[in-house]
Amino acid sequence: MRLSIRSFRPRRGIAARTCALLLTAILVLPGASLQATGALETIDITGAGPSPIPGHIIAKVIGIRWDARTIPVRYSMNSTIDPVPNPLGAAFLTVAAAKTALQESLDQWNALPSSFIEMNIGTPTTANLGLVGFNMVNELSFRTAAGFTAIASSPSTSLIQDVTLVDGDLLDGDADSDVSSAITVATDVDNDGDIEFPAGFYKAGTILDNDVQFNTKVSNGFRFTVGDAALDAVTRSVDLNTVAVHEFGHSFGLSHAMTNQKSGTDGDGATMFPLIDTGDPTSELQQRTIDSDDAITAAYFYPEGTAATGPAALQAGDVAFSAAFGLVEGTVTHGVLNQPVAGANVYARDKKTGALVNTVYSGTTQLSFNPLNGGLFFLPTVATAIPDGRFVMALPPGQYEFGVLPVDGNPAQAAQISFTTQIGNFFGQQNFQEELYKKNQEGSLEKRTGVAGTVPVVAGKTLTGVNIVTNNVINVNNFGNRNFIGFTGSAAGLIYAVRVPKSQLDALAAMGPLALQAAAFDTANVDASVPVAFAEAMITTGTTSGSTAVINLDTPLARAAPFAARENDFAQLFVKNPHDTGARIFEELAAGTLTDLFIVLRLPLTTPFPGVSAQPPLIGLDGGVTPNDVAIHGLSYVSTDGGVTFTQNNTFNFRFGLVFAQLPQ
Numbered sequence: 028m029r030l031s032i033r034s035f036r037p038r039r040g041i042a043a044r045t046c047a048l049l050l051t052a053i054l055v056l057p058g059a060s061l062q063a064t065g066a067l068e069t070i071d072i073t074g075a076g077p078s079p080i081p082g083h084i085i086a087k088v089i090g091i092r093w094d095a096r097t098i099p100v101r102y103s104m105n106s107t108i109d110p111v112p113n114p115l116g117a118a119f120l121t122v123a124a125a126k127t128a129l130q131e132s133l134d135q136w137n138a139l140p141s142s143f144i145e146m147n148i149g150t151p152t153t154a155n156l157g158l159v160g161f162n163m164v165n166e167l168s169f170r171t172a173a174g175f176t177a178i179a180s181s182p183s184t185s186l187i188q189d190v191t192l193v194d195g196d197l198l199d200g201d202a203d204s205d206v207s208s209a210i211t212v213a214t215d216v217d218n219d220g221d222i223e224f225p226a227g228f229y230k231a232g233t234i235l236d237n238d239v240q241f242n243t244k245v246s247n248g249f250r251f252t253v254g255d256a257a258l259d260a261v262t263r264s265v266d267l268n269t270v271a272v273h274e275f276g277h278s279f280g281l282s283h284a285m286t287n288q289k290s291g292t293d294g295d296g297a298t299m300f301p302l303i304d305t306g307d308p309t310s311e312l313q314q315r316t317i318d319s320d321d322a323i324t325a326a327y328f329y330p331e332g333t334a335a336t337g338p339a340a341l342q343a344g345d346v347a348f349s350a351a352f353g354l355v356e357g358t359v360t361h362g363v364l365n366q367p368v369a370g371a372n373v374y375a376r377d378k379k380t381g382a383l384v385n386t387v388y389s390g391t392t393q394l395s396f397n398p399l400n401g402g403l404f405f406l407p408t409v410a411t412a413i414p415d416g417r418f419v420m421a422l423p424p425g426q427y428e429f430g431v432l433p434v435d436g437n438p439a440q441a442a443q444i445s446f447t448t449q450i451g452n453f454f455g456q457q458n459f460q461e462e463l464y465k466k467n468q469e470g471s472l473e474k475r476t477g478v479a480g481t482v483p484v485v486a487g488k489t490l491t492g493v494n495i496v497t498n499n500v501i502n503v504n505n506f507g508n509r510n511f512i513g514f515t516g517s518a519a520g521l522i523y524a525v526r527v528p529k530s531q532l533d534a535l536a537a538m539g540p541l542a543l544q545a546a547a548f549d550t551a552n553v554d555a556s557v558p559v560a561f562a563e564a565m566i567t568t569g570t571t572s573g574s575t576a577v578i579n580l581d582t583p584l585a586r587a588a589p590f591a592a593r594e595n596d597f598a599q600l601f602v603k604n605p606h607d608t609g610a611r612i613f614e615e616l617a618a619g620t621l622t623d624l625f626i627v628l629r630l631p632l633t634t635p636f637p638g639v640s641a642q643p644p645l646i647g648l649d650g651g652v653t654p655n656d657v658a659i660h661g662l663s664y665v666s667t668d669g670g671v672t673f674t675q676n677n678t679f680n681f682r683f684g685l686v687f688a689q690l691p692q
Contacts, residue, residue, distance in 0.1 A: 065281045065282040065283055065284050065299055065321075065324060065388070065444070065445070066089075066090030066091070066280060066281070066282060066328075066445065067090065067091050067183070067277060067280050067281065067282045067445070068088050068089065068090055068091070068282070068445045068446045068447065069088075069089060069090075069091050069185050069186075069187055069231070069232055070086035070087065070088060070089065070187050070231075070394060070396060070403065070446075071086065071087040071088075071089045071187060071188060071189075071231035071232065072084060072086050072087075072187055072188045072231075072396055072398075073188045073189040073231055075087075075396070078395040078396070078406065079395070079406065079407055079408070079411060080395045080404060080406070080407070082397065082399070083395040083396055083397050083398075083404065084395075084396050084398060085393050085394075085395065085396070085406070085411070086187070086393060086394045086395070086396040086403070087392075087393055088391075088392040088393060088394060088445075088446045088447055088450075089231060089232045090232055090280055090328070091183060091185045091232045091233075091234050091280045092232055092233065092234065092279070092280050092328060092329075093144070093233070093234050093279055093280070093329075094229055094230075094233045094234075095143075095334070095337050095338050095339055096211065096212055096213055096224070096225050096227070096337075097212075097213040097222075097224065097233075097234070098143065098144065098145055098329075098338040099145035099146065099147050099338075100144075100145065100146040100147070100165060100237070100278070100279070101146075101147060101148075101149055101165060101215075101222065102129075102133075102146065102147065102148045102149065102165045102166070102167050102239075103148075103149055103151075103152055103154070103164055103165065103166055103167070103220065104122075104125075104126060104129070104148055104151050104152070104166070104167035104168070105122075105151060105152070105153070105167075105168060105169065105170075106122060106151040106152060106153050107122060107153075108120055108121070108122055108125055108169050108243070109169065109170060113243060113250045113251065114243055114244065114245040114246075114248045114249075114250065115248075115249075115250040115263055115264065120251055120252075120253060120267075122151055124253050125169070125251075125253070125267065126148055126151060127253075128253045128254075128267045128268050128271065129148060129167055129267070129271050130147070130148050131268060132267075132268050132271035132272045132275055132315070133146045133147065133148065133271075133275055135272050135275075135315070135316070135317050136272075136275055136276070136279070136317065136325060139317070139322050139325050139326060140331070140344060140345055140346040140351070141326035141330065141331045141332075141345070141346045141347070141348045141351045141352065142322070142325040142326040142328070142329045142330070142331060143329045143330070143331050143338040143339045143345075144279050144325055144328070144329040145338065146275060146278065146279070148167065152220065154220040157170075158170060158171070158172055158240075159182065159238035159239075159240050160238070161184040161199050161200075161235070161236050162199050162201070162221060162236065163198065163199050163205050163221040163222050163223070163235065163236055164220060164221045164222065164236070164238075165222070165236060165237050165238060165278075166238040166239075166240075167238075167239050167241075168238065168239070168240045168241070169240075169241050169243045169251075170240070170243075171240050171241075171242045171243075171244060171248075173244075175240070175242055175244070176242070176247050177242060178241070178242055178249050178265055178270055178303070179239065179240060179241045179242060179270050179271075179273075179274050180239070180240055180274070180277075181237060181238070181239045181240075181274040181275070181277035181278050182237070182238055182240075183234050183236065183237045183238075183277075183278070184234070184235045184236040184237075185232055185233060185234045185235060186229055186230070186231050186232060186233045186235065187231055188231050189228070189229070189230055189231050190228075190229055191227065191228045191229075192206045192224060192226055192227060192228075192229060193206060193208070193226050194206055194207055194208035194209075194226050196226075198224075198235060199221075199236070203217070203219065203221065204217075204223065205221070205222075205223055205224060206223060206224050206225075206226050207223045207224075207225065207226065208225075208226040210223065210225045211225050212225065213225065234279075234280070237278045237279075239271070239274045239275065239277075239278060241267070241270065241271075248263070249263050249264065249265050250263060250264040250265070251264075251265060251266075251267040251270070252264055252265070252266055252267065253266075253267050253268070254268075263305075264305065265303065265305050265311070266311050266312060266315070268315045269303060269311050269312065269314045269315050270303070272298055272314065272315055272316075272317065273298055273299060273303075273314065276298060276299050276321060276325075277299075279325070279328070279329070280328055281299050281321060281324055281325065281328075282299070282444055282445050283299050283300065283301040283439060283443050283444050284296075284297035284298075284299040284300055284318075284320050284321065284386060285297075285300070285372045285386055285432065285434065285438065285439055285444075286300060286318065286320050286374075286383050286386055287300045287302070287438050287555065287594045287595065288383075288558055288559065288593060288594045289318075289382045289383050290376075290380065290381045290382040290383065290558065290591070291381065291558055291560060291589075291591025291592075292381075292558055292560075292591075293382060293558055294310070294552070294554075294555065294556045294557045294558040294559075294594070295310070295313045295318070295556065296310075296314070296318070296555065296594075297318040297320040297321055297386075298314055298316070298317050298318050298320075298321045299318075299320070299321050300314075300438075300439070301439055301443045302438075302439075302555075304554065304555035304556070306553075306554075306639075306640070307554040307555050307556050307638065307639055307640075308639065309554070309556040309638075309639065310554065310555035310556035313556060319384050319385065320383065320384070320385050320386055323352065323384075323385045323421050323422070323423075324385075324421075326348055326351065326352065326421065327348070327352075327421045330347075330348030330349075331345045331346060331347055331348050332345065332346075332347030332348055332349060332350070333348065348421075349486065349487040350486055350487065351423060351486060352421040352422060352423060352484075352486060353421070353422060353423075353424060353484040353485045353486050353487060353488045353489065353490065354419055354420070354421055354422075354488070354489040354490070355375070355419070355420045355422060355427075355429075355482060355484060355489075355490050355493050356417070356418070356419045356420075356489060356490070356491045356492075356493065357373075357417070357418060357429075357491070357492060357493030357494050357495060358389070358415065358416045358417050358418070358494045358495070359371040359373060359389040359390070359416040359418065359431055359494075359495045359496075359497070360416055360494070360495070360496045360497070361456055361459060361497055362459070362470070362471030362472075362496045362497040362498055362499045363459070363471065363497070363499050364409075364455075364456065366409050366413070366416075366454070366456065367389075367390060367409075367413050367414070367415045367416030367417075368389050368390060368413075368416045368451055368456045368459075368497070369389065369390030369392050369412070369413045369416065369447050369448070369450045369451035369454070369456060370388050370389065370390055370434050370441060370444065370445070370447045370448030370449070370450065370451030370452065370456070370457065371388065371389040371390070371416070371431050371432070371433065371434070371451065371456070371457075371459075371495075371497075372386055372387075372388060372431065372432040372433070372434055373386065373387050373388070373389055373418050373420065373429065373430075373431050373495070374386045374429070374430050374431070374432065375420060375422055375427040375428070375429055375482070376427060376428045376429075376430070377425060377426075377427060378425070378426040378427055378428050378481055379425075379426065384422060384423070384425075384427065385420055385421065385422055386420075387418045387419065387420045388418070388434070388444065388445065388447055388448060389416045389417065389418040389431075390413055390415070390416050390417070390418070390447050390450070390451060391413070391414045391415045391416075391417055392412060392413055392414075392446060392447045392450045392451075393406060393411065393412055393413075393414065394406065394412075394446065394450070403446075405450065405453050409454050412450055412453075412454065413450065413451070413454070422484045423484070423486075424484055424485055424486045425483075425484055426481050426482070426483055426484075427481070427482045427483075427484060428463065428464070428479035428480070428481065428482070429463070429464035429479065429480075429482055429493060429495070430461060430462060430463045430464060430479065431459075431461070431462045431464075431495050431497065432461050432596075433456075433457040433458065433459050433460075433461075434448045434451070434452065434457050435452075435457045435458070437509075437549075437595055437596040437597065438593075438594060438595035438596050441457065459497035459498070459500075460497070460498060460500050460502070460544075460545070460547070460599070460686055461597075461599055462476075462495060462496075462497045462498055463476065463477065463478065463479035464479055464480055464482070464493060464495050465478065465479060465480045466480035466482075468480070469494060469495060469496045470496055471496055471497070471498060471499040472498065472499055472688055472689070472690070473498060473688075474542075474605065474606060475603065475604070475605065476498060476544045476545065476601055476602075476605060476688075477544075477545065477599070477601020477602065477603065478601075498544070498688060499688060499689070500544065500686050500687065500688050501535070501538075501541070501686070501687040501688065501689065502547075502684055502685075502686055502687075503527055503531065503535070503684055503685040503686075503687065504682075504684035505525070505527070505531075505657070505660050505662050505680060505684070506649040506657060506680040506681070506682045506683075506684070507649040507651065507653075507656030507657040507680065508649060508653065508656050509549060509647040509648065509649065509682060510648060510649055510650040510651075510652050510653070510656065511647075511648040511650055511679070512551045512645040512646065512647055512648060513645055513646065513648050513679075514643075514645070514646075515553065515642045515643070515645070516642070517630060517643045518630075518634075518667065519630060519631060519632055519633055519634045519636075519643075520562070520629065520630055520631075520632045520669060521629070521630045521643075521665065521666070521667055522627060522628070522629045522630070522665065522666040522669075522670055522673070523627070523628045523629075523646055523663070523664070523665060523681055523683075524569075524576065524578055524625045524626065524627045524628075524663070524664040524665070524666070524673055524681075525625065525626045525662055525663055525664070525680075525681050525683040525684075526569070526571065526576065526623050526624070526625055526662045526663075526664065527623060527624040527625070527626070527662075527685060528623055528662070529616070529621075529622045529623055532612070532613075532616055532621075532623075532624065533616070535613075535687060536613045536616060536617070538689060539689060539690070540609070540610070540613075540689070540690040541609045541613065541687045541688065541689055541690060542605035542606045542608070542609040542687065542688045542689075542690055543566070543584070543585075543602050543605055543608045543609040543612060543685065543686075543687055544601070544602055544605045544686045544687065544688050545599040545600055545601045545602060545685075545686040546564065546565075546566050546585070546599065546600040546626045546683065546684070546685055546686070547597045547598070547599050547600075547683065547684045547685075547686060548564060548592060548597065548598050548599075548600070548626070548628055548646065548682075548683050549596075549597050549646060549647030549682035549683070550592035550593055550594075550596070550597075550598055550628075550644060550645065550646055550647070551594060551595045551644070551645045551646070551647065552594055552638070552642075552644055552645060553638065553640040553642040553645065554637075554638030554639055554640050554642070555594065556638065556639075557637045557638040558591065558594075559591070559592040559593055559594050559598070559644045560589055560590070560591055560592065560631065560644065561589065561590045561592055561628055561629060561630060561631065561644055562588060562589055562590070562629040562630060562631050562632050563586060563587065563588035563589065563590055563627075563628075563629045564586070564587050564588075564590035564592075564600045564627065564628050564629075565580070565583035565584075565585060565586040565587075565600070565626075565627045566583060566584045566585045566586075566600065566602070566624065566625070566626055566627075566685070567579045567580065567582075567583035567584055567586075567624070567625050567627060568584070568621055568622075568623070568624060568625065569622075569623055569624075569625045569673075570622055570623060571623060574661075574674060574675040575672060575673060575674055575675070576623075576625070576664050576673040576675075577673070578625045578627065578664075578666075578670065578673055579625075580627070580670045583627075584602070584608055584611070584612070584624075585600060585601075585602045585603065585608065586600075587600050589631075590628070592644065597682075599686070605688070606690065609687065609690075612624070624685070625664075626683040626684070626685065628646065628683065630643050630644065631643065631644070646681055646682065646683075647681075647682035648679040648680070648681065648682065649679060649680040649681075649682055650678070650679055651679075651680065657680065659677055659678065659679070659680060660680055661675050661677055662680065663675070663676045663679060663680055663681040664676065
């Protein structure tokens with residue numbers, strides 16, 4: 028199967044790659060061998076051997092970087108904002124205001140004390156009046172091609188093999204030399220507007236050209252505002268600084284991060300999360316500020332204090348990477364498939380605060396490259412495509428808890444991240460449940476799945492052996508695809524419940540001893556700045572009569588109050604004693620004292636709900652509206668009177684499920 032993202036190879040091993048993982052507006056429905064967070068990826072065909080696909084060669088998947096000799100990176104921008112300043116309303120964005128905003132956004136990255144990346148804008152020019160492209164000019168443009176529909180993008184051109192560039196080399200296809208032996212730092216030697224590279228050896232993945240384009244087309248463009256949150260209420264209006272900080276992260280090698288909620292009390296997400304909520308000014312403006320996830324990755328890619336001279340040498344205000352961060356290395360293994368996992372989202376939470384500090388993607392990966400046409404294809408076997416499931420994560424000194432999430436479409440698609448996440452998805456590896464790292468208790472079947480071991484991080488040190496194995500589980504899900512999220516306008520204290528009927532429990536009992544590990548709830552929010560929080564979640568017992576149910580809310584089998592859920596993803600209510608709880612369920616089922624189980628979620632008890640929309644937290648809904656969906660089961664219930672009466676909802680299946688694991692017999 029051919030990948031949807033392509034690289035091609037002009038002469039001398041240069042690959043042009045457009046970042047097709049574009050920033051889009053959010054819509055609410057009625058490296059290398061050690062992979063690091065969000066590396067924009069290309070391939071390395073240096074010394075490549077034959078692929079199992081005839082006529083192809085094996086290409087290593089690696090991250091892209093600027094070489095230290097090309098830093099500071101110089102950008103050029105138009106002297107006019109055209110073809111139109113803003114397609115929606117009166118023109119107000121001047122060249123001066125746009126340049127100031129863009130340089131402010133670059134300076135967010137330039138100011139990071141442990142990263143030596145530096146990017147600056149030169150004097151606005153009329154030289155770059157066409158569409159962006161590979162021309163050895165790093166362009167900032169408000170002009171996009173006819174089929175461009177995203178808010179913005181940051182296409183880069185990079186090497187796909189190690190190469191020694193010599194004086195006079197022509198890289199971008201014109202007659203002007205792009206390499207000079209007279210310089211040691213990239214500069215415009217001949218003053219014609221493009222950049223020449225110093226002659227010398229360059230590694231695969233080296234960026235040669237980067238452009239950032241902002242969509243202002245009349246037909247489907249966006250109105251870019253500067254420093255005025257009130258203007259965000261205008262249709263298709265978006266803050267320029269917010270978009271620019273994100274796109275400039277792509278400019279030096281960062282791809283998208285999965286973090287859209289830092290903790291149960293902090294709804295802010297990573298700067299590099301692929302979506303912007305333009306209906307929530309608080310969330311939109313927050314993304315101007317670089318999150319810890321993105322700042323750590325920038326430092327890991329461009330570490331201060333790693334050279335005696337040049338950009339990586341320590342200067343006033345710099346903090347050496349080794350003084351600010353330690354490293355954690357490990358692997359992710361699929362507990363069912365017994366395979367190294369590519370593209371699993373490994374995260375670290377501060378043990379004291381519970382906040383996400385950094386995330387990475389696992390796996391060393393490879394693709395099949397057709398040298399005749401530059402096509403990239405998935406390799407046919409896991410053993411060839413995914414040599415290992417390794418990861419490395421940089422963290423400030425402290426105590427952390429580690430976990431792993433699948434890149435399964437919620438809250439982002441594998442295709443929005445990297446080649447590595449797409450490779451893992453291609454081989455069906457993103458079908459596991461969230462897993463916490465338990466040190467010497469790791470395995471495909473674990474006790475107390477909701478408890479994580481503590482991982483200490485020391486500055487300047489590397490901790491190895493953080494090896495995560497995903498659990499072998501049985502998911503009890505009586506729902507199909509998410510078609511909608513709801514319900515807006517619900518009153519405080521409303522309770523949602525899903526029944527797991529006796530017939531289904533009887534079928535599980537026949538499988539032998541089972542542990543009840545967790546309940547999983549598909550949840551979301553209208554406003555991205557607000558953490559998804561419910562009054563309580565529980566697993567409990569109950570009975571039904573016709574279209575109503577009586578549910579035991581007083582003595583549940585498992586309960587969390589309050590319950591910190593997830594934004595556009597499944598949140599788990601972990602059971603404290605999975606083995607004992609599972610044994611109790613099936614003993615009472617056999618004795619006839621238990622009929623149905625219920626999975627319960629209660630809205631916050633007071634209003635107004637937080638956020639600009641003042642809407643309650645939402646749940647995922649299967650409407651049974653497509654051929655791939657299941658029929659409406661009648662297993663979903665709602666109570667508007669505090670749990671006295673539960674009434675069937677026969678329009679949707681609420682996307683709540685149970686997670687069991689089989690015990691050894």
